[in-house]
Structures are given as structure tokens and as C-alpha cells.
Amino acid sequence: MQTLLKIAALSILLLTTVNTWAGIVVIVNKENAVTELSKREIIDLYMGRNLYFPDGKLALRLDHPPTSEEREQFYQSLVKKTVAQVNAYWAKLLFTGRATPPMLMGNSNQVLDTIRNNRNAIGYIDEADLDQSVKVVGRVD
Amino acid sequence: MLTACFSFYFYDRTYREQLHSANQQLQQLFNTVESSAAVAAYLDNDEIALEVARGLSSNDIVSGAIVTSVTGMEVRGGSAIESTTPDLKTYTLDSPFMSGEIVGNITMLPNQALIKTAARDAAWRHVLIVSMQSLALVILAIILVHRNLSAPIKKLAGQLHLIPPGSMERLECPKGHAQDEIGLLVKDANTLLTATQNTLDGERRLREYAESLERQFRLIFEKASCGIALVNAEGRILMYNPSLVEMLSDASTSPDMRSTPFHSFFENPDQVRALLQTAYQTNSPVTSDLQLHTKSADQSRWLNSLISKVTDDEGDMIVECILYDISERTAREKRTQFEAERDPLTGLYNRRAGYRKIESALQHAKQTSSHCAFLLVDLDKFKPINDQYGHDAGDLVLQTISRRINKHLRKEDIVIRWGGDEFLIIVEHVNQPKAIAEKLLAALQKPIDLGNGNRDVVGASIGISLFPEHGQKIEDLVQRADIAMYRVKEAGRNHFSIYEKRRGDEPIENTAKHHNSLT
Numbered sequence: 001m002q003t004l005l006k007i008a009a010l011s012i013l014l015l016t017t018v019n020t021w022a023g024i025v026v027i028v029n030k031e032n033a034v035t036e037l038s039k040r041e042i043i044d045l046y047m048g049r050n051l052y053f054p055d056g057k058l059a060l061r062l063d064h065p066p067t068s069e070e071r072e073q074f075y076q077s078l079v080k081k082t083v084a085q086v087n088a089y090w091a092k093l094l095f096t097g098r099a100t101p102p103m104l105m106g107n108s109n110q111v112l113d114t115i116r117n118n119r120n121a122i123g124y125i126d127e128a129d130l131d132q133s134v135k136v137v138g139r140v141d
Numbered sequence: 142m143l144t145a146c147f148s149f150y151f152y153d154r155t156y157r158e159q160l161h162s163a164n165q166q167l168q169q170l171f172n173t174v175e176s177s178a179a180v181a182a183y184l185d186n187d188e189i190a191l192e193v194a195r196g197l198s199s200n201d202i203v204s205g206a207i208v209t210s211v212t213g214m215e216v217r218g219g220s221a222i223e224s225t226t227p228d229l230k231t232y233t234l235d236s237p238f239m240s241g242e243i244v245g246n247i248t249m250l251p252n253q254a255l256i257k258t259a260a261r262d263a264a265w266r267h268v269l270i271v272s273m274q275s276l277a278l279v280i281l282a283i284i285l286v287h288r289n290l291s292a293p294i295k296k297l298a299g300q301l302h303l304i305p306p307g308s309m310e311r312l313e314c315p316k317g318h319a320q321d322e323i324g325l326l327v328k329d330a331n332t333l334l335t336a337t338q339n340t341l342d343g344e345r346r347l348r349e350y351a352e353s354l355e356r357q358f359r360l361i362f363e364k365a366s367c368g369i370a371l372v373n374a375e376g377r378i379l380m381y382n383p384s385l386v387e388m389l390s391d392a393s394t395s396p397d398m399r400s401t402p403f404h405s406f407f408e409n410p411d412q413v414r415a416l417l418q419t420a421y422q423t424n425s426p427v428t429s430d431l432q433l434h435t436k437s438a439d440q441s442r443w444l445n446s447l448i449s450k451v452t453d454d455e456g457d458m459i460v461e462c463i464l465y466d467i468s469e470r471t472a473r474e475k476r477t478q479f480e481a482e483r484d485p486l487t488g489l490y491n492r493r494a495g496y497r498k499i500e501s502a503l504q505h506a507k508q509t510s511s512h513c514a515f516l517l518v519d520l521d522k523f524k525p526i527n528d529q530y531g532h533d534a535g536d537l538v539l540q541t542i543s544r545r546i547n548k549h550l551r552k553e554d555i556v557i558r559w560g561g562d563e564f565l566i567i568v569e570h571v572n573q574p575k576a577i578a579e580k581l582l583a584a585l586q587k588p589i590d591l592g593n594g595n596r597d598v599v600g601a602s603i604g605i606s607l608f609p610e611h612g613q614k615i616e617d618l619v620q621r622a623d624i625a626m627y628r629v630k631e632a633g634r635n636h637f638s639i640y641e642k643r644r645g646d647e648p649i650e651n652t653a654k655h656h657n658s659l660t
Contacts, residue, residue, distance in 0.1 A: 079237075092180065
């Protein structure tokens with residue numbers, strides 16, 4: 001019984017780990033002309049250096065809530081910074097009046113919904129949450 | 142010099158350090174603004190860039206700053222900067238998100254004037270501090286050296302200066318210096334002082350000894366009763382003592398002995414010259430009695446001289462003459478001889494001396510084949526006068542008679558007081574004995590002053606014998622003169638007679654014995 005319990009717990013742990021390890025994918029509307037974005041292009045979009053897709057369309061950048069797993073993992077993998085550091089970065093830029101941080105979403109579903117409905121939106125989700133309604137243009141891990 | 146080198150070194154080092162420090166400050170300023178500047182360059186955010194550039198320029202050591210991005214942004218703060226301005230400091234700005242990617246530059250113009258001035262000031266301060274420390278050290282060293290070395294040495298020098306050479310005084314070791322070089326110096330100096338004192342003492346004693354020796358020698362030389370002279374090869378007197386001056390004063394014509402040659406003081410200069418030559422040539426001293434050359438011939442002076450060769454310091458040969466005045470001795474000897482030979486009352490030869498004189502006279506006569514006359518004079522009335530007037534009158538008679546005999550004879554004739562009132566006269570080279578006898582008789586017949594106003598005639602009988610006619614021996618000749626004299630007495634006295642051989646005269650020994658018994 002105990003052994004069974006242990007096996008079960010280990011299985012759950014393994015599953016969870018596999019879940020966590022499933023990387024972050026960058027997604028866009030299926031109709032977006034963009035097929036793939038380099039890491040650098042993703043960084044420039046999300047850190048406010050470049051606000052446009054390669055085809056010249058203004059990108060609507062979507063972000064997860066500050067406390068979300070996805071957000072933390074995304075920035076850590078992308079620019080090796082904590083969520084707090086990224087927040088401080090935006091806070092500094094806010095003084096200049098020209099700060100355009102990504103739009104804040106409530107959760108992954110909201111991100112998916114916004115992308116499905118908006119042709120120029122771009123966002124990121126846990127790979128586990130991915131479905132066929134959006135197009136993956138990059139991976140961050 | 143050393144301080145100047147050190148000062149220069151410290152100045153240079155501090156100056157460089159200050160410049161380096163300024164560079165580090167620039168680096169630190171850059172580090173401070175790097176993240177903001179990187180963001181500004183990343184985003185081409187000129188507002189942040191301006192803030193950064195101004196912030197940098199607000200530092201004293203930064204005159205101006207430029208923030209540029211690779212995408213073309215260029216924001217300036219502070220003084221204008223050209224790309225050709227020297228001393229520019231450029232730092233690259235890495236992308237805040239992509240490591241290894243350069244997003245821009247920060248270029249700073251350091252305030253060189255300020256930095257250099259500050260560096261110079263700091264360097265000068267450092268040098269000043271070092272110099273002050275050096276000065277303090279030097280002063281400390283001087284004080285220490287003075288206290289431990291100069292002052293004791295100065296004190297010792299003062300002490301040493303006051304110590305006269307050869308004195309008993311010694312240096313005193315300053316307190317606390319017994320074990321160091323000063324103590325050693327004092328010890329060695331005292332050793333030297335002792336050595337000097339000993340040497341000086343020794344030399345003084347030696348000098349005193351030499352002086353006393355010299356005094357004694359001079360005393361000997363000057364007070365010597367003998368005359369001492371050093372004479373060179375030419376006969377010149379080099380040195381002489383007072384006794385010599387006294388001895389030669391009779392013979393000297395000049396007060397300076399040195400102006401007259403030695404030999405010319407003597408009666409026979411050639412003899413003296415020869416003596417000097419002998420002394421030169423032989424190593425043994427030569428001695429001789431030399432007669433001085435005197436102005437009056439009657440007071441002859443004799444000097445016994447000892448002449449020997451000496452060699453002086455220069456190696457010149459000189460002779461030393463030591464002279465003794467033997468005039469007095471000679472005179473004394475003569476007087477002694479006179480007293481021994483003469484009758485004290487009359488001054489005539491006594492019988493013994495007379496005999497010797499006759500012997501030599503006869504010897505001489507035999508050799509020269511000359512004639513001699515023996516005159517035996519017997520006073521006729523001596524005994525009655527002696528009895529009548531006393532011995533003093535008798536002595537007067539004898540003295541007067543002697544004087545008269547001498548007066549009528551030659552100096553070389555021998556007159557002997559043969560007996561109490563008997564005189565024997567030997568006349569050499571005689572041709573006319575009668576004439577002599579007559580003259581004598583005449584003289585002896587004259588009255589004689591007997592003192593107290595008394596006068597009387599003594600008269601004499603003279604017997605004569607002749608050599609070689611009447612004999613070869615003195616005894617024979619005297620006996621025959623005696624015989625002749627007795628014949629005069631028999632014939633009435635007051636006459637003379639030459640011996641003639643008669644019968645009965647043969648045994649002459651009797652009368653000879655008779656006469657011998659008289660002496």
C-alpha cells in the first residue's frame with residue numbers, strides 16, 4: 001500500500017515535472033504572415049525596442065500576469081531576468097513617457113482568445129496549453 | 142641630492158598614481174551609469190541618454206560626455222567634444238538583454254587640466270611630506286650624531302689641545318662611550334700620549350746626559366793644564382784651549398792662534414813640521430820635548446808634546462797636539478842638579494861633582510890632545526881669620542874668594558871647592574898656566590871685607606900640575622899639584638909653583654891619602 005502510494009506520488013511528481021519542462025511557445029494569429037521569429041526579434045518586440053512585425057504591421061504584444069508561471073519562465077528564458085527586474089525596466093522607461101510595455105492578460109486562455117481574434121496579436125503560452133487555433137512562431141527555453 | 146632624487150621619484154610616482162586614479166574614477170563613473178546608458182542605447186531613448194550624459198558631465202573630472210547607439214542616436218552633455226579631441230575615453234555599451242551584443246558607446250572627455258592640477262598638487266603634497274619626514278630624520282640624525290659623536294669628539298679635541306706633549310695628562314673617556322669607537326679612540330690616543338711621553342722623557346734624559354757629557358768634556362778641554370790643539374795637514378790650528386793660548390802667548394804675535402801655523406811657535410819649526418808629518422804617517426803617537434820660540438833667549442821655555450793622528454767626522458786627517466809646559470820642571474831639575482853638584486856656600490862644584498867634571502874634561506883633553514892645568518889653591522890665613530872674626534867672616538872670605546876666582550877664569554873652566562879652604566881649578570887648553578896663577582894670586586891678595594868694618598888679607602898658595610906632563614890620572618895630577626902647593630907653603634906662602642919631580646916624591650900615595658882623608 002505504501003509502495004503503491006510512493007509510486008503514485010513519484011508518478012505525479014514526474015508528470016508535474018514534465019509539465020513544467022514543456023517550454024514556452026510564442027504564438028500569433030493563424031493569418032499572420034509571420035512564420036518564424038528569431039530570439040532576437042522576440043526580445044526586441046517584448047523589450048520595446050521594435051514594435052513592428054517584419055512585414056511592417058504594428059504588433060499587439062500580450063503578457064501574462066506578473067505572478068504567473070508563464071511570465072516568470074518566459075523572461076527568465078528570454079533575457080535571463082526576473083519578473084521584478086523586467087518590471088523595474090518598464091518603470092524606469094515610464095518616466096520618459098515613451099514606455100510601451102506589452103498588454104497585460106488575465107491568463108493563458110485570455111491570451112489565446114485575444115490572438116484568435118486579433119490578426120496582429122502576439123503572445124506566449126505554456127506549450128501544454130497550445131491548440132491548433134494559433135500559429136507557433138518561436139520557442140523560448 | 143639624494144633628497145632631490147627621492148623627491149623627483151615620489152613626485153613622478155604620485156603624479157602617475159593620481160592620473161591612474163582619475164582613470165579609475167572615470168571607469169567607476171561609467172560603471173555607475175552603464176545599465177541606464179545601455180538601456181538608452183538599446184532603445185535609442187535620448188532622454189535617458191541625455192540624463193546619463195549630463196550626469197557624467199556634472200562630475201569635476203568629466204568635461205563632457207556623449208552617449209551614442211549603433212542605431213544612430215547621439216546625445217551630448219557638457220563641453221563640446223570633437224572626435225579629434227585628445228584624451229577621449231570611450232566605453233562600449235553591451236545590450237542589456239543579449240550578452241555580447243554592443244548597442245552603443247559612452248565617450249567621456251576627462252577634465253585633464255583639473256586632473257593634472259590635482260595630481261600635481263597631490264604629488265607636491267606627497268613630496269612635501271616626504272621632504273618633511275626626511276628633514277625630520279636628518280635633524281634627528283644630526284642631533285644623534287652630534288650627541289653621540291661630534292660633541293664627545295669636540296670635547297676630546299679640546300682636552301687633547303690642552304695637553305702639552307710629553308705631559309702626564311691623559312684623555313678622559315666621556316660617559317657611556319667606554320665600549321664604542323670613542324672609547325677606542327680615547328684608549329689609543331692615551332697609548333700614543335704615553336708613548337710620546339716616554340719618547341720625550343727618553344730624549345730629554347739623553348739630551349741632558351749628552352749636555353752634561355759635553356759640559357764635562359768642555360771643562361776638561363778648557364780647564365786642562367795641558368795645552369790642546371787640533372792641527373790640520375797644513376799646520377793650521379783648527380781648535381785650541383785656553384791653556385794653549387797661555388803656553389804659546391810668549392811666542393805668539395797675534396791674539397788669534399789660528400792665524401799662525403803651529404810649527405812657527407817653536408824654536409825649531411822644521412823639527413815640529415817633521416814631527417807632525419811623522420804623526421800623520423804613523424798611527425802611533427809621537428812625543429818630544431820642544432823649545433818654544435821666545436823673544437828673550439834667557440828665559441827658555443820647553444814643552445813636552447804628544448802628537449797623535451785623529452780622524453774627524455768629515456774624514457779629514459788632523460793631528461791632536463797635547464802640550465805640557467815643562468819649563469819649570471826643567472828649571473827645577475837644573476836647580477836640583479845645581480844643588481847636588483854645588484857647594485851651598487860658594488856655589489862652586491863640590492868635590493864629588495867636580496871629580497866627574499874633571500873626568501870628562503880629561504877625556505876631552507885626551508881626545509883632542511890638548512893640555513890641562515890643575516891649580517890647587519890653599520888659603521894662607523883662613524884659619525886665623527876664622528878664629529879671630531868668627532865663622533861668618535870665614536864664610537864671607539870663602540864667598541869672596543870664590544867670586545874672585547870665577548871672575549878671573551873662563552866659563553868653561555872647572556872650579557871645585559876641594560876642601561875647607563882649598564880650591565881645585567882645572568883650566569883646559571892652557572898655554573900659560575903661570576899667567577893665570579899670577580892673576581889669581583893678585584886677586585886673592587887684595588883685602589877682603591869681613592863685615593863690621595873689618596878688613597883683612599887672606600892670601601893663597603897655589604900648586605900647579607899639568608896634563609899630560611905630570612900624569613894621566615886625576616889622583617896623580619891632584620897629588621902633584623898638592624905637592625907643588627906644599628912646596629909653596631914651605632917656601633913662605635903666598636906664591637905659586639908648578640910641580641917638579643924631586644927625589645922623595647916617589648911614594649905619592651902618602652900625600653894622596655892625606656888629602657883623601659880631608660873629604
